[in-house]
Amino acid sequence: MAEPFSFKYQLSTMAKERLDPSEIGVMIKLSIEHKAISLTAGEPSADIYPVEELKRAFGTIFEDPSLLAYAKEDFGLTELREWITERMRSDGMIPDWVTSRNILLTNGAGEAIELVAETLIDPGCTVLVEAPTFTETLLTFRKQGANCVGVPADDDGIIPEEFEKLLRSRSVRFLYTIPNFQNPSGRTSPLARRKEILAIAAKYDIPIFEDDPYHYLSYDEEAPATYLSLAGDDRRVLHSNSFSKLVAPGMRCGWLVVPDAIIPHLNAFRISAGLTRPAILQLGLYNYLSSVDFGERVGFLRDTYRVRRDGMVKAIEKHLKPLGIKTNYPKGGFFLWGEAQGIEDMTAFARFAVEKKKVGIIPGSAFYTIDEAKNGRGAFRISFAKVDPQTAEEGIKRLAEAFKEYR
Amino acid sequence: MAEPFSFKYQLSTMAKERLDPSEIGVMIKLSIEHKAISLTAGEPSADIYPVEELKRAFGTIFEDPSLLAYAKEDFGLTELREWITERMRSDGMIPDWVTSRNILLTNGAGEAIELVAETLIDPGCTVLVEAPTFTETLLTFRKQGANCVGVPADDDGIIPEEFEKLLRSRSVRFLYTIPNFQNPSGRTSPLARRKEILAIAAKYDIPIFEDDPYHYLSYDEEAPATYLSLAGDDRRVLHSNSFSKLVAPGMRCGWLVVPDAIIPHLNAFRISAGLTRPAILQLGLYNYLSSVDFGERVGFLRDTYRVRRDGMVKAIEKHLKPLGIKTNYPKGGFFLWGEAQGIEDMTAFARFAVEKKKVGIIPGSAFYTIDEAKNGRGAFRISFAKVDPQTAEEGIKRLAEAFKEYR
Numbered sequence: 180m181a182e183p184f185s186f187k188y189q190l191s192t193m194a195k196e197r198l199d200p201s202e203i204g205v206m207i208k209l210s211i212e213h214k215a216i217s218l219t220a221g222e223p224s225a226d227i228y229p230v231e232e233l234k235r236a237f238g239t240i241f242e243d244p245s246l247l248a249y250a251k252e253d254f255g256l257t258e259l260r261e262w263i264t265e266r267m268r269s270d271g272m273i274p275d276w277v278t279s280r281n282i283l284l285t286n287g288a289g290e291a292i293e294l295v296a297e298t299l300i301d302p303g304c305t306v307l308v309e310a311p312t313f314t315e316t317l318l319t320f321r322k323q324g325a326n327c328v329g330v331p332a333d334d335d336g337i338i339p340e341e342f343e344k345l346l347r348s349r350s351v352r353f354l355y356t357i358p359n360f361q362n363p364s365g366r367t368s369p370l371a372r373r374k375e376i377l378a379i380a381a382k383y384d385i386p387i388f389e390d391d392p393y394h395y396l397s398y399d400e401e402a403p404a405t406y407l408s409l410a411g412d413d414r415r416v417l418h419s420n421s422f423s424k425l426v427a428p429g430m431r432c433g434w435l436v437v438p439d440a441i442i443p444h445l446n447a448f449r450i451s452a453g454l455t456r457p458a459i460l461q462l463g464l465y466n467y468l469s470s471v472d473f474g475e476r477v478g479f480l481r482d483t484y485r486v487r488r489d490g491m492v493k494a495i496e497k498h499l500k501p502l503g504i505k506t507n508y509p510k511g512g513f514f515l516w517g518e519a520q521g522i523e524d525m526t527a528f529a530r531f532a533v534e535k536k537k538v539g540i541i542p543g544s545a546f547y548t549i550d551e552a553k554n555g556r557g558a559f560r561i562s563f564a565k566v567d568p569q570t571a572e573e574g575i576k577r578l579a580e581a582f583k584e585y586r
Numbered sequence: 587m588a589e590p591f592s593f594k595y596q597l598s599t600m601a602k603e604r605l606d607p608s609e610i611g612v613m614i615k616l617s618i619e620h621k622a623i624s625l626t627a628g629e630p631s632a633d634i635y636p637v638e639e640l641k642r643a644f645g646t647i648f649e650d651p652s653l654l655a656y657a658k659e660d661f662g663l664t665e666l667r668e669w670i671t672e673r674m675r676s677d678g679m680i681p682d683w684v685t686s687r688n689i690l691l692t693n694g695a696g697e698a699i700e701l702v703a704e705t706l707i708d709p710g711c712t713v714l715v716e717a718p719t720f721t722e723t724l725l726t727f728r729k730q731g732a733n734c735v736g737v738p739a740d741d742d743g744i745i746p747e748e749f750e751k752l753l754r755s756r757s758v759r760f761l762y763t764i765p766n767f768q769n770p771s772g773r774t775s776p777l778a779r780r781k782e783i784l785a786i787a788a789k790y791d792i793p794i795f796e797d798d799p800y801h802y803l804s805y806d807e808e809a810p811a812t813y814l815s816l817a818g819d820d821r822r823v824l825h826s827n828s829f830s831k832l833v834a835p836g837m838r839c840g841w842l843v844v845p846d847a848i849i850p851h852l853n854a855f856r857i858s859a860g861l862t863r864p865a866i867l868q869l870g871l872y873n874y875l876s877s878v879d880f881g882e883r884v885g886f887l888r889d890t891y892r893v894r895r896d897g898m899v900k901a902i903e904k905h906l907k908p909l910g911i912k913t914n915y916p917k918g919g920f921f922l923w924g925e926a927q928g929i930e931d932m933t934a935f936a937r938f939a940v941e942k943k944k945v946g947i948i949p950g951s952a953f954y955t956i957d958e959a960k961n962g963r964g965a966f967r968i969s970f971a972k973v974d975p976q977t978a979e980e981g982i983k984r985l986a987e988a989f990k991e992y993r
Contacts, residue, residue: 183819184847189759190848191704192708222656225652237644247835248836249835298597385596386593414590429653443605444601451726456693
């Protein structure tokens with residue numbers, strides 16, 4: 180029999196050269212295979228999905244059959260876009276110019292990132308990202324051909340001097356940042372730092388793409404003002420967000436705040452990506468959001484995750500600190516970032532830990548651009564989102580044992 | 587006040603040069619504005635959405651809360667992918683090698699087209715399409731930078747000699763075809779024609795991308811064998827399909843049959859586009875499909891649309907034929923194609939007809955590549971999907987009056 184068609188000579192450059200398998204997926208799978216305690220996935224905790232409320236909210240999604248047609252509203256269900264606008268307005272997250280017509284509903288924030296990448300990236304252009312940053316964003320930007328360059332960061336996020344140094348040295352398309360409780364580092368940029376970064380972006384006249392899915396998940400104090408609101412009428416900030424952490428990832432609903440100047444482009448890219456996302460689902464989500472006290476929901480999430488953050492921090496102080504392993508203290512979100520001096524190859528260590536000690540972590544190199552992966556050499560990410568304090572204690576104990584044996 | 591940031595210097599080539607507004611959207615909007623009889627939209631008829639059945643089917647989508655997490659199944663809900671595989675198998679649409687692991691669930695067939703475009707298109711490469719063809723596919727292919735070249739077609743679809751002539755003259759990435767009841771022409775390629783086209787594709791060793799959303803909507807006889815099944819073990823055919831016409835467009839659920847050779851690429855593109863589509867919706871759809879007699883549903887759709895097709899054809903014979911306007915006879919789908927000699931600018935005529943005579947049609951040029959738009963000069967598309975025989979009679983009468991006055 181002849182060989183099946185290989186597609187070898189038809190594959191695009193995008194498909195051939197710009198896709199890399201994620202080390203995160205590998206580690207999540209290994210954790211399951213080895214029945215390990217998993218500190219890997221940045222996924223909300225399944226026990227706090229509002230299942231009963233959602234069930235009620237979705238009970239009426241078929242009352243208006245016109246939602247079963249091709250959607251008439253380009254950017255998604257108006258009610259939900261208005262809910263988002265009002266919520267962001269009352270929480271001081273948006274400047275005056277943002278109305279529901281600037282809200283584009285997407286398939287999770289991931290699709291928002293994809294659409295921005297299509298709008299602003301040409302092959303070979305430079306995009307600045309935090310070092311380290313969210314792996315899937317790197318995948319998406321690289322797919323479009325971006326040369327992603329990491330801006331060195333400290334515990335307060337991007338370092339302004341390093342940011343400006345890079346802007347002086349080359350033409351940059353935009354800066355991508357997760358300013359709150361960043362994935363993977365857990366870092367948050369304080370207000371003063373944000374103002375500095377924004378002033379530099381304005382000086383060099385580049386836009387900022389702010390990805391803020393952890394905004395409400397603050398456990399010690401409210402998150403600082405968004406770049407979007409700080410920029411005000413200047414309108415150089417794109418802002419993506421998501422219901423994945425607030426309601427459930429399975430909703431596959433995120434949004435992008437789109438400045439008027441690029442609404443037509445985003446709309447065309449949305450059409451090309453399969454028209455709108457499902458309006459019945461957007462209605463179910465809207466029904467849910469308008470039937471609950473959102474502030475209470477956020478309070479519940481904060482209380483739940485705070486306990487886990489505290490449990491994880493305590494276990495780390497007990498078991499890792501004595502080994503000289505440095506970790507940071509995240510004020511929100513799902514993650515903390517560790518650095519273990521003396522470990523040259525954290526990927527190899529992570530595999531050792533999951534196989535021999537049955538505890539899964541993500542090696543830091545997964546969050547750097549290919550060129551800069553060596554910077555993540557001794558680093559690792561820990562997720563506490565799904566880990567109660569007892570499990571954290573046991574998991575971190577195992578991790579400490581793994582470090583002791585491996586060294 | 588300073589001007590808001592324009593994004594002018596950051597826009598990608600994709601955003602700046604490869605997006606064109608669709609004349610279809612314009613005509614649909616004009617039809618609504620002028621309260622015209624609309625023969626424009628290629629949309630299923632809202633009165634035949636299975637609302638009650640869907641309501642029941644969605645009643646249990648929250649029973650398994652794990653569907654609210656990030657999906658564990660890369661390509662979408664296994665049950666639905668298995669249903670699709672079995673259905674296509676029993677209807678002879680797939681060769682043996684296709685199993686549920688080759689089925690990727692997408693946000694309508696539109697997203698399937700987008701993902702294939704990313705996988706197989708590089709800027710400047712040539713992609714062959716039928717002339718005329720589906721406007722949104724042209725948008726998506728052009729967005730990736732393809733040079734779309736139309737293969738001349740007759741009433742049996744692509745003309746084999748023209749296809750081969752083009753393949754001899756240049757390097758081609760793939761052929762895109764809607765073989766059944768094509769949008770916009772209503773044309774269907776008979777079996778013998780398909781075999782010829784496939785043999786030529788094999789001779790020049792290029793893949794075929796078969797888009798088959800109207801497959802089941804045949805009103806006179808079953809659709810001929812798919813390119814996918816005809817290619818058999820050769821595996822050079824990608825096949826996209828959709829539930830939009832079978833259930834409802836608001837489901838936003840389509841699928842792509844992916845040959846094994848490119849599963850990893852499609853998976854990476856899917857991740858980059860916002861991970862999976864909503865599994866709860868896929869479950870609701872699966873519940874619906876497994877609770878009804880699909881054959882009966884298809885029979886009902888055929889009976890409903892056949893009456894409309896017949897009504898439209900009858901009105902055309904009565905009012906347009908005497909004017910010397912040529913139209914074809916579609917054996918299925920939603921569309922028929924007309925050609926009016928002597929009309930140099932069909933776009934201008936379509937605007938005249940909607941404004942003065944309150945009847946909306948789509949000018950043919952919307953379905954050609956930019957370079958070839960002049961070929962659609964005297965042509966127009968009529969959709970009968972939402973038009974009962976009485977309305978067809980009145981609409982076509984108005985159209986005939988418009989032609990008489992305009993000439």
